[in-house]
Amino acid sequence: MRAFSKREAREFYRRLAETRPIPQTELEFISPFTLLVAVVLSAQATDAGVNKATPALFALADTPARMLALGEERIIELIRTIGLFRTKAKNLVALSRILVEQHGGEVPRDRAALEALPGVGRKTANVVLNVAFGEPTIAVDTHIFRVANRTGLAPGMTPLAVETALERVTPAQYKRYAHHWLILHGRYVCQARKPDCPNCVVADLCRYGAKTGPAELIAARAGTGEPEALSESAAAKSRVGSPRTRSPRARSPRARSPRPA
Template sequence: MPRKPALKAVSVAPAKPGAPGASRLSADEIAELFRRFAAANPAPTTELHYTNPFTLLVAVVLSAQATDAGVNKATPALFAAADTPARMAALGEDRVRDLIKTIGLFRNKAKNVVALSEQLVARHGGEVPRQREALEALPGVGRKTANVVLNTAFGEPTIAVDTHLFRVSNRLGLAPGKTPLAVEAELERVVPDAFKPNAHHWLILHGRYVCKAQKPDCPHCLVRDLCRFPDKTG
């Protein structure tokens, strides 16, 4: 899939600030935050390259503790050789390992990719299931991966909380939480339904390109006036 641009700044009227010392955004502020994200990037999607639900699933499994850019360098050759569960299982662990050896943890990931492919053939007729429980039962697939697949491949309004979403949700005061699961539950509660299908993508792009871990680019943040982060830059 083609790479989508990160969120770009748009002209917005300043929002009314929250109460002094407030740590959470109000419902109105949350709605405004997502209206701005939607105006800046109406159709966000993953930066992982894929051609079907299966290749998306594999790409997401490979992206654990690795960058999307690094995964995208390895997957063209892998998916040219095997873009279905049956073909991936037939390819075998040794060949998969050789094709993804530039990705971190490639040995264990190759094992999981072949094993999940075998399970998809044996238990799901070679199709990627649309049920969370079935996805999470596959080798190498956890809640975050299942959420990405459900959202991106099948259009479900799930929100996958990775390190970017965890950081952004806490910094903004959007969905504070001590664990990814707590943040996910809070996002499910506070994000307006109309924005839920794209919320994961907007937030991950914001965290990847603007609200970065070491030095957030606050001067170019389109929601700076809403943000509760006390240590803004610029």
């Protein structure tokens, strides 16, 4: 797969930025601490699912001290609809204790300190640094991992490899919001099972060989001006692996044994 040139990478982000000039996280939060809590809860869960549980939780515990006072069992009751709720409740109590005892009840603006908190890995730390503190970090989740590899923007075998590649290829002017553009593109356009290639603003830059949808529409959307060539290619791909029609074979009538009178 040919690597993206600097010009292509810049154009890739320019188009994503044009669709969402100032993208935002879809997690609901009111402070760096509530953001941290929401991101911890979002592991192996959807943002929508987290957003259903956090209003009641944050009404009672919007600071590390209040979360610590709330206690593990009460937290479990409030986040029971979220996957791995017992482990996450335990981590919320533990990280709140560390924030109170070691950081004055504040969320640290430091990667090492964030990753030292229970339930916080590199991805969570990157989200907090980017969203809460405006750092140009890129948190690689399943959506970004897919978009980076599928499009060829920043291929890599691991999240860290993809993050490193994205850091290298992403122009400085786009790094602040790169995380949001990529995750939203993966969530709503470049989806896992059925990417919406005809409505993708970067379809002509994308290296994905199995683009979906009518070839003419993809070509027009991408501005390639080569709908016929794409049609032939799509037709060829549609033939590969398609079941062959078989002419029905004439069945000879089976001889029936005479019924006893």
